[in-house]
Amino acid sequence: MLVKMKVAGIAIDPLANTPIVILKDLEEQNIVPIWIGILEASAIAAELEKISIPRPLTHILTKNIIKALGAELKKVIISDLKESTFFAELFIDNGKEVIVVDARPSDALALAISMEAPIFVEEKVINKSGREGLIDDKTKKEFEEKKWAEILDNLSPEDFGKYKM
Numbered sequence: 001m002l003v004k005m006k007v008a009g010i011a012i013d014p015l016a017n018t019p020i021v022i023l024k025d026l027e028e029q030n031i032v033p034i035w036i037g038i039l040e041a042s043a044i045a046a047e048l049e050k051i052s053i054p055r056p057l058t059h060i061l062t063k064n065i066i067k068a069l070g071a072e073l074k075k076v077i078i079s080d081l082k083e084s085t086f087f088a089e090l091f092i093d094n095g096k097e098v099i100v101v102d103a104r105p106s107d108a109l110a111l112a113i114s115m116e117a118p119i120f121v122e123e124k125v126i127n128k129s130g131r132e133g134l135i136d137d138k139t140k141k142e143f144e145e146k147k148w149a150e151i152l153d154n155l156s157p158e159d160f161g162k163y164k165m
Contacts, residue, residue, distance in 0.1 A: 002077065002120040003030060007048060007109060010041050021109060023078070023121060032078065032121055032129045034086050040106030047113040059110035066092060066115070074098060076112040078105050078121040081128045 008024035008031070019041035023032040036044075043057050056064060066073055071094040080087040088108035090101040103111075112119050 001123045003123055003126060005030075005032065005078075005119050005121050007044065007113060007119070010045055010048075021106065023109075023119065025121075025126075030121075030126045032126055034078070034105050034129075036106040040104075040110065043110040044106065044113065047110055057110075059107055059114055062107070062111055063114050070095060073111060073115045073117040075118045075120060076103075076108040078108075078119070078125055080122065081125045086125070 003025050005023040005025050008022045011020050011022060012018070013020050013035065016035070018035050019038055020033045020035050021041065021044055023034065024030070043059055045051075046053060046057075047059075053060070063073075071092050074091040074093045077089045077091070078086055079089050086105045088103045088105040090103050090108055090111065092099045092101060109119065111117070
């Protein structure tokens, strides 16, 4: 089952010093944290804040190609989580068929925000993200998995400020 989500914010993991994009469902019952790179976090933050970049970043180039081909981004799905790696898919409608394209979640999210396309997460990914595969060895030493899941369950966008990096 797919769960519609939104980007609730971006934070920095203080232990790993890595950006995290926080997805939250519309009912604010489920949170999915995805660790991403600093450049990808900057692209997502720029889209969230509607900051104009003088030259197109990769997600803007992709947006421009999709539009130039007369296609539309119908949705983005965060489809899987395997060995601490998230997987995403772009659903692009060219008027004749819907083409599914594999993508990194960070790129898919930046593109979805830019093109105002809905973001969905597979329920199995939500379930996995709260329990397994997300905590690196350094973080495991600091937090027990149960405590980490409890922290994630209780996060709110206000905990992160306004997209500070």
